[in-house]
Amino acid sequence: MIGAIRSVLRRGFELIERPFDHLFGPALNPLAQLGALGFFFFWIVAVSGIYLFIFFDTGIERAYESVEYLSKDHWFHAGVMRSLHRYASDLMIVMLVVHVLREFAYDRYRGVRWFSWVTGVPLVFLLYTSGITGYWLVWDKLAHYVAVVTSELLDWLPIFGEPIARNFISTGTLTSRFFTLMVFMHIAVPLFLLFGMWIHILRISRPKVNPPRLLAVMSLVALVAVSLWKPALSQGHVDLARAPVEVGLDWFYLPLYPLADIWGRGAVWGFLAAFFVILGAMPWLPPLRRAKAAAVDLAHCNGCARCAEDCPYEAIRMVPRTDGLPFPTQVEVNTSLCVSCGICMGACPSSTPFRRSDELRTGIDLPDYSLRVLRERVVATAATLTAPRLLVLACEHGGGARHADGVVRLPCVGMAPPSLVDFILSRDLADGVVVAGCAESACYHRLGVAWTEQRFAGERDPYLRGRVPRERIGVIWTSALATRQFEQELARFGAKITGLPPLPRRVSAASTILSSTMSGRSFPAPEEVGSL
Numbered sequence: 016m017i018g019a020i021r022s023v024l025r026r027g028f029e030l031i032e033r034p035f036d037h038l039f040g041p042a043l044n045p046l047a048q049l050g051a052l053g054f055f056f057f058w059i060v061a062v063s064g065i066y067l068f069i070f071f072d073t074g075i076e077r078a079y080e081s082v083e084y085l086s087k088d089h090w091f092h093a094g095v096m097r098s099l100h101r102y103a104s105d106l107m108i109v110m111l112v113v114h115v116l117r118e119f120a121y122d123r124y125r126g127v128r129w130f131s132w133v134t135g136v137p138l139v140f141l142l143y144t145s146g147i148t149g150y151w152l153v154w155d156k157l158a159h160y161v162a163v164v165t166s167e168l169l170d171w172l173p174i175f176g177e178p179i180a181r182n183f184i185s186t187g188t189l190t191s192r193f194f195t196l197m198v199f200m201h202i203a204v205p206l207f208l209l210f211g212m213w214i215h216i217l218r219i220s221r222p223k224v225n226p227p228r229l230l231a232v233m234s235l236v237a238l239v240a241v242s243l244w245k246p247a248l249s250q251g252h253v254d255l256a257r258a259p260v261e262v263g264l265d266w267f268y269l270p271l272y273p274l275a276d277i278w279g280r281g282a283v284w285g286f287l288a289a290f291f292v293i294l295g296a297m298p299w300l301p302p303l304r305r306a307k308a309a310a311v312d313l314a315h316c317n318g319c320a321r322c323a324e325d326c327p328y329e330a331i332r333m334v335p336r337t338d339g340l341p342f343p344t345q346v347e348v349n350t351s352l353c354v355s356c357g358i359c360m361g362a363c364p365s366s367t368p369f370r371r372s373d374e375l376r377t378g379i380d381l382p383d384y385s386l387r388v389l390r391e392r393v394v395a396t397a398a399t400l401t402a403p404r405l406l407v408l409a410c411e412h413g414g415g416a417r418h419a420d421g422v423v424r425l426p427c428v429g430m431a432p433p434s435l436v437d438f439i440l441s442r443d444l445a446d447g448v449v450v451a452g453c454a455e456s457a458c459y460h461r462l463g464v465a466w467t468e469q470r471f472a473g474e475r476d477p478y479l480r481g482r483v484p485r486e487r488i489g490v491i492w493t494s495a496l497a498t499r500q501f502e503q504e505l506a507r508f509g510a511k512i513t514g515l516p517p518l519p520r521r522v523s524a525a526s527t528i529l530s531s532t533m534s535g536r537s538f539p540a541p542e543e544v545g546s547l
């Protein structure tokens with residue numbers, strides 16, 4: 016059931032993301048930057064909030080007037096700031112909802128990845144609480160409505176001895192102290208939110224917390240434009256003598272408020288309790304089967320730290336050497352953080368398939384899918400190829416995973432060391448190698464596509480050696496559902512390979528060729544550096 020919902024959602028995201036990728040380019044695709052945009056909007060809300068606080072009167076008598084003053088008399092700076100504060104907060108909700116749905120759709124929340132999901136759940140509560148307390152501070156008719164419904168809801172819970180809703184239905188009982196408490200909460204809760212956001216990303220390396228500059232500028236310009244076009248305004252001074260009716264709701268923050276009247280307070284609490292329990296339990300519904308964590312072989316580790324640099328999940332750290340070899344550090348894998356993506360194996364300089372079979376061990380390897388098994392699969396698959404002999408190294412989460420012939424599946428393309436491509440072509444095991452991963456903006460293991468591109472382009476260790484004929488390497492970054500697009504690109508690459516002169520059995524270093532790949536990207540031949 017949950018799997019079916021995930022597939023439908025995933026298809027939906029695929030449909031939207033492809034045009035977004037074309038429109039913005041994979042690097043600027045906002046759907047691939049949702050977490051970073053969340054942080055960005057948070058900073059806009061924080062800065063504009065501090066600015067507003069300069070003008071805001073925290074006493075209940077003057078709060079409404081002070082907000083009116085900044086919106087009307089100082090609309091060109093303080094008024095714009097108020098609108099920025101409001102609209103960036105709304106965008107945080109949009110970001111939150113789409114971000115959660117997307118992580119769910121791409122199944123990036125189960126197994127070892129439960130941590131980011133579970134630590135995300137309190138963020139929902141904290142973000143809504145921040146927004147709802149903010150609406151009280153304006154002290155207009157909407158604030159009155161929010162105050163009454165919130166306190167009625169709270170009164171349903173057996174927490175407070177005295178019903179607090181009474182405060183908001185008669186003029187005499189509401190004290191400035193209660194209002195000051197709301198001001199305090201509106202400052203304190205976002206601080207907890209920020210702390211929660213920091214914890215949320217603790218277990219992933221290089222989290223994207225800043226969107227690309229162009230995307231940030233575009234978002235800010237759009238927010239300022241909307242703020243000038245449709246400024247955020249109050250809805251008339253609160254009148255405690257009258258029940259608040261006909262207020263304009265902010266549907267981003269207050270969608271449940273009308274339900275308190277329709278369903279009743281108990282049902283709203285029941286819904287919220289069920290929502291948070293199910294949301295928190297999602298990573299185990301059902302749990303993900305775990306492969307064995309990466310294992311270190313110190314005899315083949317020189318402590319270069321490339322694996323630690325490349326691991327997307329902070330699962331590797333360098334520790335002082337224990338085996339007497341003349342290197343200062345060695346690797347330690349935290350098995351409870353390792354998702355067995357194999358990216359570390361692809362990064363290790365010892366992971367070279369050119370070694371003799373009995374020596375084919377590497378510094379860091381996957382017990383369930385070792386470098387030796389990978390090479391065996393490559394050799395066995397190559398033996399089945401027919402012209403044009405294309406060998407596909409396919410990430411099991413990308414478009415190539417469902418292709419039938421000539422495919423060696425990997426947990427992530429980042430697991431394939433560049434020397435494997437060199438090995439395949441220089442041993443004449445295939446006429447061309449296709450590396451097929453997830454769509455660039457949706458790499459399942461976060462950094463596999465980026466590291467592969469950088470390694471092939473000579474920007475990251477271990478490099479693809481200069482002697483490897485680039486025109487015989489293709490990369491296809493497509494989603495698992497875009498199988499037709501994958502087949503088309505593969506056929507195009509096959510046609511290109513057919514037109515090439517035969518491959519010499521051993522390619523010499525002098526035959527370095529600069530050429531483009533089928534995805535239109537070119538891999539410049541790097542210096543012959545790195546120990547492949």
Ligand code: HEM
Nearest residue numbers: 050051053054115118123124128131132135136138222223
């Ligand atoms: C204020 C709200 C939130 C912010 C600012 C935020 C931010 C982020 C950021 C920056 C990342 C790292 C993205 C990357 O570099 O790959 C991330 C990942 C993630 N977030 Fe959130 N997030 C929020 C709420 C949530 C919520 C409510 C959930 C789920 C209940 C959630 C689930 C996840 C998951 C599953 C990941 C992926 C971890 C992985 O790839 O292993 N987030 N978030």
Ligand code: SF4
Nearest residue numbers: 326353354356357359
């Ligand atoms: S397999 Fe390697 S790169 Fe992947 S999570 Fe485990 S230690 Fe990190």
Ligand code: SF4
Nearest residue numbers: 316317320322363378
């Ligand atoms: S990449 Fe290989 S050699 Fe370098 S530290 Fe990691 S395991 Fe050791």
